[in-house]
Amino acid sequence: MTREVLRFALRGLAANKLRSGLTTLGILIGVGAVIMLVAVGNGSSQQVQKNIERLGTNTLTVMPSTAGGRGGAGGLARLFGGGGAGGRSQQTGPRAQAKSLTVEDARSLADAANVPSVKSVSPVVTSSSVNATYEGTAHAIQQFVGTYPAYFEASNDPVARGTYFTDDDVLNGRKVAVIGNTVAEDLFGTVDPLGRQITVSGVNFTVVGVLKTKGSSGFQDADDVAIAPLPAVQQSLTGYGALNQIVVQAKSPKVVDTAQAEVTDVLNQRHDISGSNTADFQILNQASLQSAISSSSRTFTVLLGAVAAISLLVGGIGITNIMLVTVTERTREIGIRKAIGAPKSAILGQFLVEATVLSLLGGLLGVAAGVVGSQFTVLGVRPVIVPSSIALALGVSVAIGLFFGSYPANRAAKLRPIEALRHE
């Protein structure tokens, strides 16, 4: 009899194709929206994650805590345009005597005895909008970074062509540089930049490598960069003053927090920070930044999903509405069926199946629409479908059919045959 009930339900739906179609559309839009918006949220969160990964892994960035001073520095600045975008800060209020970060600070952090969790330390100076020329072609390099070779690994800046500079280059203060892709293209065009010299404030730097493309994020071009040995940059651009930041790489993701504590201890000691004094440096922890941002992007995804879920709910109410109309319209038919011996369960089943078929059909079409829609880039975000959202949306659509169909179906099943038959 189950098969008969199913057939009756399908026949009922087929009898009102336009109405069934429109009801299905309501669910289709709801399910499609859930899948697509969750995919957009997921895509944007993955994009942000990728941006953060570009900063390097297991990395702590120590910066002087005069926030926004010295023109944004290093990896973070290249991504977020101006430093201090989240992460953990240890700075509040004024302090007695602020000391700037020095190469000695960096050296003390390299002492394995005090900071066992640290893998490498790179002191960093940066100079922004540095004019560089090559045979008459000029280009303003957004970030000119002076550092140690360990920086490449810590900040996740691999070389695509050529080589990194070496510790030897640093010790000897050689004027060599690794340039970003944008710089290479602007200055050299089709010419191979390796081995050529670019002139920066009257000093010639030999290009030894070109960095792998990172792509732009926000309004900053992560590839508009040049990295050279620290002494060379200090000599020609920044002078031998304070460092802009110290990039510290922890030994593993697990010990990032430990490393942060160790670094804080060492620097507190060196900068005479204790008790009432506020630290004159801040440490950005990539991991905590990442978790902060991923939790906020999760909120974003949930919000999008919730908006979509509301449209799914509206679609569900549409089902209730149309099923109520159907039941009213077919009251007489229900009466006939009951008079010839249809049990309550068969009537209930018929209308439940009708509602569920509507919502399941809408759900399936909605999945198709959501998947197709997710192939397009939405507002600069490439949606990434979350497989579980498909299963969830489908499951919810079936549940909606059962839930929102149960009221009208119950009403049909409960009709007394004698009253149903009198209905005109």
Add this chain to the structure above:
Amino acid sequence: MTVLDVQDVTKVYGDGDTAVHALRGVRLAVDEGDYVAIMGASGSGKSTLMNILGCLDVPTGGRYLLDGLDVGALDDRRLAILRNRRIGFVFQSFNLIPRMSALANVELPLAYGGVKAAERRRRALAALEQVGLADRVDHEPNELSGGQQQRVAVARALVTAPALLLADEPTGNLDTRSTADVLGVLDRLSADGRTIVLITHENDVARRAKRVIRLVDGRIVEDRRTAPVGRPAIRSGGDELRADDR
């Protein structure tokens, strides 16, 4: 054997001052093979009685036994089964389900009775054959004349081989020719030994029955047998004589 046994059945609609006493104690027993016509003016309670007999409505008081089974003691599910297996209902307004072929309409009670598809089809075709509509099985109700629709309804009523065939003014909406068609079918069924209870207000229709019951104000005022149970009903004077001869 007694198919129907109605014992002091009353039916009251509403309560207090506005209460309407549709049935005021009806006592009626119908034997197997009988053909009973219930007559009465509108408001006499004949439709109410019919609905109670068809298990579509429950009496306010009294007992109703169908095939020896006390209907009042049954729950919804069992009542549905009872309607499905023991009772065939023919309505004044046909009450076929639209957009379903004649065959599908006739198969419907069997479908609810859980009969397998092949068997269902066979029995439905046989029932349609019996009412002379073997050539119209694939027509939908709106493609059939009133008389044909009513014959489909009769086929649907008898396809489950019920103990009792109830007809509520089956010819009320039909022209003379269709009326003759439908009554002819009922006559044949009666001749085959089927128990039939029919409501009518037309004497022509009632004359074909073997027993005529007249209801006034919810009470039986006349219960007249015109032919013995198990014998063909009296059709005319000539028939009457022949029936007496037997």
